[in-house]
Amino acid sequence: MGNREDLLAGARRCLEEKGWGRTTVRDIATASGVSMAAIGYHFGSREALLTAALISALDDWGTQVGRTLGAFGAGDATPAERYAAMWDRVIESFAEHRTLWLASIEALVQAEHSDELRRYLAGGQEQGRRGLAAVLDGSSELDGSSEEGAGTLGAVHLALLTGVVTQWLTDPAQAPTGADVVTGLRRLSRIVDPGS
Numbered sequence: 001m002g003n004r005e006d007l008l009a010g011a012r013r014c015l016e017e018k019g020w021g022r023t024t025v026r027d028i029a030t031a032s033g034v035s036m037a038a039i040g041y042h043f044g045s046r047e048a049l050l051t052a053a054l055i056s057a058l059d060d061w062g063t064q065v066g067r068t069l070g071a072f073g074a075g076d077a078t079p080a081e082r083y084a085a086m087w088d089r090v091i092e093s094f095a096e097h098r099t100l101w102l103a104s105i106e107a108l109v110q111a112e113h114s115d116e117l118r119r120y121l122a123g124g125q126e127q128g129r130r131g132l133a134a135v136l137d138g139s140s141e142l143d144g145s146s147e148e149g150a151g152t153l154g155a156v157h158l159a160l161l162t163g164v165v166t167q168w169l170t171d172p173a174q175a176p177t178g179a180d181v182v183t184g185l186r187r188l189s190r191i192v193d194p195g196s
Contacts, residue, residue: 004042006032011053016099020050020106047110051117054107057100058124064093080182087178090161094168101165129154132161 001009010032014023025046029036043049077085094101111118133154160181168175176184 003032003034003038006034007039007042007049008053008056010034011049012057015050015053015057015103019099019103020054020110023050047114048116051107051110051114051120054103054117055120058104061093061097061100084178084182087164087181091164091168091175091178094165095172098169101169105166105169125158128158128161132157 007028010030011023011028013031014027018027023046025036025039028039028046028049039046039049043052107117107121111121129151131154133152136153136157164176164181
């Protein structure tokens with residue numbers, strides 16, 4: 001690897017170990033084995049390097065979650081059982097990637113000061129809404145999966161995902177399971193549409 005790649009790898013390790021706010025230029029240089037001056041040369045600033053490292057990490061995580069969600073709909077279980085199982089797999093990914101989830105929460109705060117990061121996160125949310133809508137309604141993401149689907153089903157599911165991960169990061173023992181999500185959605189559905 002070259003200095004640029006070493007810096008990205010070191011910054012990613014620092015994000016996972018220390019988070020955004022506690023990672024210093026010296027930490028990145030030490031983790032990457034590259035001089036502090038190289039950060040400015042290759043990225044311009046600590047923030048730009050951390051943004052690039054976080055984007056890389058989130059892209060990798062997104063690919064993994066995409067595979068998990070792609071399994072939705074397979075098998076002989078009922079739709080509710082498959083949905084609960086999908087949630088259980090997603091929740092397991094919270095434990096596997098806890099530090100990445102924490103860094104992504106920190107990134108939301110940092111996006112207030114970085115147009116590049118804000119654009120990336122907004123684009124990721126749009127892609128997430130479309131992907132979730134396509135998975136849940138069984139359509140192809142590439143077929144334009146109705147704007148309504150992406151705007152409603154995908155957006156609500158993304159909000160649910162964000163809420164569940166926030167609860168899990170705060171208190172994993174009290175966070176909802178896949179079965180809890182299904183039960184809660186059923187109860188919510190009866191409140192919203194009592195005739196159903």
